[in-house]
Amino acid sequence: MGICVNMTKTPEQILGGDHLVSPIIHRNKLLPKPKIKHATPDHNTYSIDKPTIEQDSGLWDQVINGTRVFTPHEGQRKIINSEARFLAAIAGTGGGKTALGPIWLMIEIQKYPKSDWMVLAPTFKILERATVPTLIEKLAGTRFEGHYVEGRYNLPDGGKIYCLSTERPEGIEGGQIRGAWLDEAGQMSHKAWIAVQGRLGLYQGRALLTTTPYAVNWLKREFMDRYKNGDEDYFCYSWSSIDNPAYSRKEYERARKTLPPAIFSMRYDGRFTRMEGRIFDGFDPDYNVRPCTYRQEKTILVGCDFNVNPMAWILCHRYVNRLEVFDEIFLRNVTTPVALNVLYEKYKTHQGGVEFYGDATGSARNTSAALSDYHLIYRHIGMQMLGRTVHFPKANPPRIDRFASTNGMLCSESGDRKLHVNPHCRNLINDLEGRFYKLGTREPSDSEDLGHMTDSLGYIVHRIWPIRASFGVARHNVIKTFSGGY
Numbered sequence: 001m002g003i004c005v006n007m008t009k010t011p012e013q014i015l016g017g018d019h020l021v022s023p024i025i026h027r028n029k030l031l032p033k034p035k036i037k038h039a040t041p042d043h044n045t046y047s048i049d050k051p052t053i054e055q056d057s058g059l060w061d062q063v064i065n066g067t068r069v070f071t072p073h074e075g076q077r078k079i080i081n082s083e084a085r086f087l088a089a090i091a092g093t094g095g096g097k098t099a100l101g102p103i104w105l106m107i108e109i110q111k112y113p114k115s116d117w118m119v120l121a122p123t124f125k126i127l128e129r130a131t132v133p134t135l136i137e138k139l140a141g142t143r144f145e146g147h148y149v150e151g152r153y154n155l156p157d158g159g160k161i162y163c164l165s166t167e168r169p170e171g172i173e174g175g176q177i178r179g180a181w182l183d184e185a186g187q188m189s190h191k192a193w194i195a196v197q198g199r200l201g202l203y204q205g206r207a208l209l210t211t212t213p214y215a216v217n218w219l220k221r222e223f224m225d226r227y228k229n230g231d232e233d234y235f236c237y238s239w240s241s242i243d244n245p246a247y248s249r250k251e252y253e254r255a256r257k258t259l260p261p262a263i264f265s266m267r268y269d270g271r272f273t274r275m276e277g278r279i280f281d282g283f284d285p286d287y288n289v290r291p292c293t294y295r296q297e298k299t300i301l302v303g304c305d306f307n308v309n310p311m312a313w314i315l316c317h318r319y320v321n322r323l324e325v326f327d328e329i330f331l332r333n334v335t336t337p338v339a340l341n342v343l344y345e346k347y348k349t350h351q352g353g354v355e356f357y358g359d360a361t362g363s364a365r366n367t368s369a370a371l372s373d374y375h376l377i378y379r380h381i382g383m384q385m386l387g388r389t390v391h392f393p394k395a396n397p398p399r400i401d402r403f404a405s406t407n408g409m410l411c412s413e414s415g416d417r418k419l420h421v422n423p424h425c426r427n428l429i430n431d432l433e434g435r436f437y438k439l440g441t442r443e444p445s446d447s448e449d450l451g452h453m454t455d456s457l458g459y460i461v462h463r464i465w466p467i468r469a470s471f472g473v474a475r476h477n478v479i480k481t482f483s484g485g486y
């Protein structure tokens, strides 16, 4: 089957067949001959038609006369039409970013069918769940259909697409490619983007970054600002979720009503916004996110928010005056014993003991039966075998003290960053980026799952490195140390 990316025509014109504009199988004789700016094709050259008329046909992924037709919406079309070397589609959730990736890639592959390519996602989970399935699905039935085996998509003409996660940027090193598509690039580290540029050097290859903005990070500073300052190698285009005709306006409006404006503007309108009112303004993913390794001989500090949905725990190691979060447990509709079982199964060979930190209410309230959460930890056989202590305050400190302590560790007055988070702790990272105060107050405007992960973190940080942002009576912490064999 052929493939057509329709940039100009109405369904009637497509069905009529005469004026199909396809960069892949048809040359549109009505349009001026396109310029291909960035590389000299080595063989089997195809031209790419650059449409001048912009009009939506409304046909998305339909087979017409044996040709698979995609009609990009305006934002997608702007990206496809750009001749810049590095492109960023920065758009709202559900805006059609991931769908655009394989289409752009097919247009590139047709220029160099025997070359190698990369498709990257920030985590293996995103790669396996969203990016690779979309790649396979969009290439299926087209002349680019090949087969996917263990992280490699073999193209019919001998080219290869390496599908990788950027969790470890070292994994990207080695080999030269013609082009790369980076899905959810805003969640990747700056190091990963630097590594990808290294792979593209020899052929002056191109890259497409598709993402929702997550934070004002390298993507803004090293990409968007370059484009705005007139660097011709860069092109950025942003659009809203609802610019995708398939996205529900009702859902968009619901999000507008419930989310803090800065978050809504980033996640649904694809705009980088100044993060006024951010609770964890000390957090910068470029500096606070880095690989943090689990060590069997070191004590695991577990920060616990005893909530049923979600049950949100973080797992850290302490290095004198630093804290590294190496893992998180995020479970839906579970009780404390179930979460303890999950923790035990994952770390049952652990040698260094486990310390639990939580809030005062954990000692009274419970999420399951008649016992308090701390008693459930205390009685859990697996935790007894690992050796556990339980740390909680007699009364909860003011929330702003916990926030101040966490911010102090994330970035001190003198700029020291003593708290690091492993890139795969996505729920914690989202929470650090996504918690805001209600406008003009010191009250968090938490909705849905927000708040639990950073509360768990705050219990540990405030207990070990307390900062008093509020004024009031000093409170004492209760520490219970239970040895094994209770």
Ligand SMILES: Nc1ncnc2c1ncn2[C@@H]1O[C@H](COP(=O)(O)OP(=O)(O)OP(=O)(O)O)[C@@H](O)[C@H]1O
Pocket: 060, 071, 072, 073, 076, 091, 092, 093, 094, 095, 096, 097, 098, 099, 100, 212, 244, 245, 246, 247
């Ligand atoms: N131009 C288009 N016209 C109609 N439907 C589209 C268009 N582009 C994408 N879609 C469809 O919209 C849906 C969402 O697209 P996609 O998954 O690419 O969005 P996304 O921006 O990657 O979302 P997320 O933020 O969840 O990663 C998919 O079903 C996709 O096939």
Ligand SMILES: [Mg+2]
Pocket: 097, 098, 099, 130
């Ligand atoms: Mg996507």
